Amino acid sequence: IHQARREEAPSSLRLVVILPTPGFCSARYSLALILHLSLFMVYALRVNLSITIIAMTNGTSPGSLPNVSMDVCPNHSHAQPNGSHREFPQGVxxxxxxxxxxxxGIILSAFFYGYIVTQLLGGYWSGMFGGKILLGCGLLSTSVFTLLMPLAASLGAAYLIGLQALLGMAEGVIFPAQYTLWAKWAPPLERSRLMNLADAGCTFGTFTTFPVAGIICQYLGWPYVFYIFGGIGCVWCVFWFLLVYEDPASHPCISASEKEHIVSSLANQGSSHGRCLPLLAMIKSLPLWAIAVAYLCNDWLFYMLLTSMPMYMNDVLHFDIRENGLLSALPYIGNWLGTIISGLLADFLLSRHVFSTATVRKLFSGLGMLLPAISLVAVSYVGCDYPAAVGFLTLSMTIISMCGAGFNINQIDIAPRYAGLLLGITSTFGTVSGIIAPTAVGLLTSQDLLTGWRNVFFMTAALNLFGLLFYVTFGSATLQDWAREDTAVQ
Incomplete structure (x- = not known):
């Protein structure tokens, strides 16, 4: 007996020392880093058209330009007198x-017409076949379609719209697949930091792509934006398939203690769903509706800025394409840092039992939706005050990152077995905003730029406030009865 106790003691000691401090070299943090870089590529491929379309349409004839009022911002020293903002070197x-x-606006919206088609399918397929294969195939298809963008544009706007829709379909499966992976890899008290570290790759890709794409447009020509990013995406897919594993059990290099820690912490959530789903119970679930409405309202703000901010910088503030790329990227630097920090802070509050999971989700959602709405209203009043406009837009995109530790990951709290599927459902609501927002911006600003943009900002702020009230009222972080493996509807 004494010998057995002496042999067990070191094992127990190792357990106490290792588990509270997993370290950034663990398998799950390695997965977070790989997903960070993968989502970097996903968003680099998604947003390059938002900045490139300015160079693609700089030659627009005066007759096709919007009828603007006299309160449009005057050109400043960096803008070209003719408004073209083209400074390509000779020979380019x-x-x-x-x-x-x-x-x-229709071209930028077309991505989301395809994106909405595969959200639910991506969630279902990832639950059936796993997240690794689905995410890798989605990223590879996105990269290939990006390489074809210049050809589609040369054939006409209709072809570019169609290719954008296909690109959206390819990307639509990626985020549901990511949530399916995290349902197998992320312990409950580490979800916020791991998932936010991965999701920060989205804004990292955005704020890198905007200035880099602007430089490429100027010195090489806009087609090379698609060739360069599409080529890099294809190469990265090789690393994805080689480095990622579906779950801890299939990882060849994970330590026994880490595997035990992950498996034991997720023991109560059950396995991934099968072919049958508790659809009726999902439809009746108010916590799920709360997340969906929050996605719908908050993503309007996010996608409006993601797709249309370069146009605002160009049409209203009159920055040239280099300044446009840099200043359009600035808000996403804050968003990248905010996403990582809010994830760490949320897990700290949960691990110290300062607040319940539901309170943390609602607190971070409240800050991430209310303060950006106020900032957008402020933008509508500063008019042509360039530093103030850029400052408020940066503040808005920085603080919205707090939603990453709020309703953005609430699906995995209420139903981890169906995390990928629920992400597909709620993200579908958000994608509706992605479809409508760029088109609405184009319509509202087609006659009067400053007044149109003011209306865009006010409408966006109002939607955010409505979504926040709905989520705070009906949101929850309790594991739902229909999500338990022993009570799941078969």
Whole structure:
């Protein structure tokens, strides 16, 4: 007996020392880093058209430009007198197209027409077949479609719209697949930090792509934006398939203590769902509806800025394409840092039992939705005050990152077995905003730029406040009865 106790003591000691301090070299943090870089590529491929379309349409004829009022911001020292903002070196040539602001809005919205189609399918497929294969295939398809963008544009706006829709379909499976992976890898008290560290790759890709794409447009021509990013995406897919494993049990290099820690912490959530789903119970679930409405309202703000901020910088504030890329990227630097910090802070509050999980989710959602709404209203009043406009836009995108530790990951709290599927459902609501927002911006700003943008900002703020009230009222972090493995509807 004494010998057995002496042999057990070191094992117990190791357990106490290792588990509270997993370290950034653990398998789950390695997965977070790989997903961070993968989502970097996903968003780099998604947003490059938002900045490139400015160079693609700089030659728009005066007759197709919007009728603007006299309160449009005056050109400042960096803008070209003719408003073209083209400063390509001699010898660099790229085609330009006569697309109106409405057409540009439709082109930018087309991504989300495809994106909405595969959200639910991606959630279902990832639960059936696993997240690794689905995410890798989605990223590879996105990269290939990006390489075809210049060809589609040369054939006409209709072809570019169609290719954008296909690109959206390819990306639609990626985030549900990611949530399916995290349901198998992320212990409950580490979900916020791990998932936010991965999700920060989205804004990292955005704030890198905007200035880099602007430089490429200027010195190489806009087609090379798609060739370079599409090529890098194809290469990265090789690393994804080699380095990622579906769950801890299949990872060849994970330590026994880490595997035991992850498996034991997730023991109560059950395995991934099968072919049958408790659809009726999901439809009746108010906590799920609360997340969906929050996604719908908050993603309007996010996607409006993601797709249309370069146009605001160009059309209203008159920054040239280099300044446009840099200043459009600035808000996402704050968002990247905010996403990581809010994840760490949320897990700290949970691990110290300062607040319950539901309170943490609602607190971070409240800050991440209310303060950006106030900032957008402020933008609508500063008008042509360039530093103030950029400052408030940066503040808005920085603080919205707090939603990453709020309703953005609430699906995995209420139903971890169905995390990928629920992300597909709630993200579908958010994608509706992605479809409508760029088109609405194009329509509202087609006659009067400053007044139109003011209306855009006010409408966005109002939607955010409504979504926040709905989520705070009906949101929950309790594991739902229909999500328990022993009571799941078969």
């Amino acid at each position: 040539s790229a085609p330009v197209y006569d697309w109106s602001s409405k057409t540009q």
